[in-house]
Amino acid sequence: MRRIEAGSRYTYLPEGCKLCRRGSKLVLFITGICNNSCFYCPVSREKIRKDVVFANERPVKSLDDVIEELKMMDAEGIAITGGEPLLKLERVREYLKMAKKLDLHVHLYTSLPAGEKLKKLNGLDEIRFHPPELKNPEKYEESIRVAKKLGMDAGFEIPAIRYEEKIVEIVNRNDAFLNVNQLEVSESNWEKLAERYRVVDYYVDDSETERIVKKYEKAEKFHYCSARFKDVAQFRRRLIRMAMNHPEFYEVTRDGTLVCIRIEGNEEKLKTAEKILSESGEEFVRFENCIETTPELDEEIREALKSEGLRLMIVERYPTYNRLVLELMEI
Template identity: 40%
Template sequence: MNTKILKINKTPWHSWCTGNIAKGCAYCVQGRKLVLFITGLCPQRCFYCPVGEQKFGNDVVYANEWKLEDPNNPIELIKEAELTQAKGAGITGGDPLTNLDRCCNYIKLLKDKFGKRFHIHLYTPLKLVSKEKLQQLYNTGLDEIRFHPDLDDDSLWNRIEIAKQFNWNIGIEIPAIPGYEKKTMKLIDYIADKVSFINLNELELSDTGTKHYTLPLKGFKTKDNISYGVKGSKEMAMKILEYTRQKGLAAHFCTAKLKDSVQIRKRLQIRAKNVALPFDERTEDGTLLRCCIYLKELAPGFNYKEKLKNADRNYLLEKLIIVRKELLEFLTLTEKEIIVDINKCRLIIPRSSAKQYADKIKKYNSNLIPALVEEYPTQDGFEVEIEFL
């Protein structure tokens, strides 16, 4: 612990800190940290856990938004790291320690591929922490470990000390829960001389349907109509920063705005630059503007994701290849200006050509639906806005 009294500083990223932010966070605010959701399995049932029911309790792996088809052959992980020009990864879950072998294999894979300087940190609650497991993580090359202690039960807090046996960066990461000031201060008293930093995340409401998620039932509400941030979380975090300041402990209050308008936005900008088609338009938020031509049976609308998931892709792609060939014959577009999108089974053309050709396309084939689309450059290509023409 640093015995020097620190200052509370506002950062350029809509957050506040005492001391220096952790190295993992420094890459994060550049948009250069890949989020590696390594498993949804977890022995904890935190009442504020935002993980959705599609992930929680299921042994699935995601590299950012990209679900790995085969966790034993993580080709998507490497591809996503390349497309986002990641300089590191944050391993999360679930509890990563429920699948320690996978953690170690992925750490080694990433270090071998991108070099020892590729910075990897890992989040874990304390239930599964042991010297043997931490030894394995350390030996494999983990750079930074962040513990998530139970604020309602201090019986396992002593396991944090095990990590001090290894030469890596040790931190704590917890949400700033209104009403938990005293419990959080108690934790800080305990860990102040045992860790390098504490991160406080702005508490957010979630759309998850998991049974243990009870924030709304406990009366927590959003601070306004445009944010998922919980009312009172920021105020509570600032009180805790004042406490860590006096303790000389480095702390960082990470806001919901930082995650959305800095971390994710910058990552999207990088990915958009690397995946955009030559004629795509890129926005400042990192989204892509394009014109898409949908088959009527697979046009966006009710249950679109489910229809896409269950679609006969081979049949639809064969159909699109034929349609593309026919469109090339009567539209003044080049081969490079009509693209078959194999992920979403649709055609993509320049947005600038959309209104010029929309009526022609619909008259040619009533089963084709052209639309102006704004979407994320992520693997799932989440649509922000669709305007059917």
């Protein structure tokens, strides 16, 4: 068993997980529609049961949005998820075609025992079956066989809600992999998780999870992914990749966040700010409702902007599409 960061470990790491670990996998949320209602479902209220597409945090209206996001993070692969992606089969096929043109690895999560439908998923490299609430895992065995015959890597990916012997038997019988995830708390599932488990921070307690995960180690191709691993390794590394693709004036922290000066004002005032910055030879990025520029901005220029009635702030934010602000200080 190889141990990696934050309590995660494996005897076998599927290619999709290797890319996730490097922070180089784009998460493509194909649809929020799903016919199940698992008590631990982490899908946010903004997405669940809605037919929306997201590439990481970016809402998708066309293939170009996905391509833009792929470029932003120098992605090496795509994880197709939902909701239930296979309820939108043609959409999945369209993205698979695009991914193959770009030579990207693709893995897909599904709660459906897709069987012969898998033949329509040309270009899919890896498939992970999730039996909702771990019920009836035997329904997926034939699909694992079909997927492997089609040349895909295949296995189960399940949350650590309890031990289910049949899952281990199926993967061992079919040379398939087993990924077990620590249960994570989200705004949509926390009440139901807290009723059943001891919740610490944003995940189900380590010792409770370990008790279940230990038993799954009987799977020959085994991988356990802790909630903290997703934070300290996967997410952080993705942020760093994205941060490095921003203009050089942004300061990049060790956590992959960006520090800059944000300038706010109405449209007319922002136009004045653009003029002042351009005339001073300062680099900046214009967004719809603000401007971002270097945190090293000269005192004289700061004062000139303020005297025009503009608001200046030092901001630390994610380098993601939604530009989530972590800290903000008026200057």
